[in-house]
Amino acid sequence: MTTIQKTYRIDEELQQKAEQYFSEMGLNPTVAITMFFKRVVDEKKMPFIPEVISERVDYSMESKERLSELLSKIPVKSISDISETERKELLDGWEL
Secondary structure: OOOOOOOOOOOHHHHHHHHHHHHHOOOOHHHHHHHHHHHHHHHOOOOOOOOOOOOOOOOOHHHHHHHHHHHHHOOOOOHHHOOHHHHHHHHOOOOO
16 A cells, blocks of 8 residues: 655644644544545445535534523423523523
8 A cells, every 4th residue: 555645724723723632632633634535435425414504503412401490491392382581581591
């Protein structure tokens, strides 16, 4: 197998964060990129489904815990079953 050196352009901050995660996994960028390329070739598709995300969603543990807490307070099956005033009170400034 012949190897080549190839240059790609990538955002510097993205590169730094990715390399940090690779390091935590015991990988270097060459191994990680090779793994990605092999997966694409083996499966003849991307290893994930590219999609457009219209807004960034915060999935932090704090948000998940807060959402769980809010949901447990709702005494009905659907939030649309309660009045606007009750909804605002329950959500305490949070949006659904």
